[in-house]
Amino acid sequence: xxxxxxxxxxxxxxxxxxxxxxxxxxxxxxxxxxxxxxxxxxxxxxxxxxxx
Amino acid sequence: xxxxxxxxxxxxxxxxxxxxxxxxxxxxxxxxxxxxxxxxxxxxxxxxxxxxxxxxxxxxxxxxxxxxxxxxxxxxxxxxxxxxxxxxxxxxxxxxxxxxxxxxxxxxxxxxxxxxxxxxxxxxxxxxxxxxxxxxxxxxxxxxxxxxxxxxxxxxxxxxxxxxxxxxxxxxxxxxxxxxxxxx
Numbered sequence: 261x262x263x264x265x266x267x268x269x270x271x272x273x274x275x276x277x278x279x280x281x282x283x284x285x286x287x288x289x290x291x292x293x294x295x296x297x298x299x300x301x302x303x304x305x306x307x308x309x310x311x312x
Numbered sequence: 313x314x315x316x317x318x319x320x321x322x323x324x325x326x327x328x329x330x331x332x333x334x335x336x337x338x339x340x341x342x343x344x345x346x347x348x349x350x351x352x353x354x355x356x357x358x359x360x361x362x363x364x365x366x367x368x369x370x371x372x373x374x375x376x377x378x379x380x381x382x383x384x385x386x387x388x389x390x391x392x393x394x395x396x397x398x399x400x401x402x403x404x405x406x407x408x409x410x411x412x413x414x415x416x417x418x419x420x421x422x423x424x425x426x427x428x429x430x431x432x433x434x435x436x437x438x439x440x441x442x443x444x445x446x447x448x449x450x451x452x453x454x455x456x457x458x459x460x461x462x463x464x465x466x467x468x469x470x471x472x473x474x475x476x477x478x479x480x481x482x483x484x485x486x487x488x489x490x491x492x493x494x495x496x
Contacts, residue, residue: 262418262469269462270387271395272410276459279379279411283341286377291340296318296332296368303478 332369342370348385348444366391374404383446395399411467412460420479421446427482
């Protein structure tokens with residue numbers, strides 16, 4: 261498992277970044293940020309966001 | 313502080329991805345911030361159909377920054393397949409950014425998802441069985457493995473051992489499954 265995931269990691273490495281910084285820098289420049297969710301986000305008012 | 317959120321309030325399948333794609337035309341950054349590859353955003357661009365599970369819809373707009381944030385749980389196999397598929401079709405994926413702090417869906421998360429649903433029987437939750445819930449559970453239990461851990465073999469191995477230990481009982485049914493890859 262470790263080897264498989266290391267191989268996948270090497271392939272993803274060029275894309276790994278501090279994404280929070282990317283978003284904050286964009287907002288600081290008054291840029292437009294679109295947040296895209298997935299099914300389950302805030303889908304119940306009883307138990308809260310799923311998954312949280 | 314400008315920001316725009318597209319929210320579906322109908323249990324999914326409202327067309328959020330399509331709307332996001334329209335809005336992405338004028339966005340600087342498109343961010344996936346939660347969930348995993350349970351999302352399935354279908355976008356038609358110039359007659360071609362694109363199905364995206366993890367990569368933000370904005371990726372079809374050249375030069376757009378598309379971020380997968382730390383709240384997303386990432387199955388790296390699914391993500392690399394999605395990247396390969398886009399590249400094969402000539403889509404520039406250079407704008408993708410993946411949070412180093414996002415958690416990874418591991419093979420044992422899928423097994424635990426299957427086992428959990430099987431154990432519940434008729435009361436099953438109806439998950440996508442893609443390991444998303446168990447991955448978030450590990451995150452909450454501080455047993456999760458993050459994207460940045462992929463870059464250090466020693467840390468990755470240590471974390472996998474630590475995460476697997478408490479799951480041995482739940483994973484026992486898979487011990488003789490030849491397709492199982494649940495060894496560190």
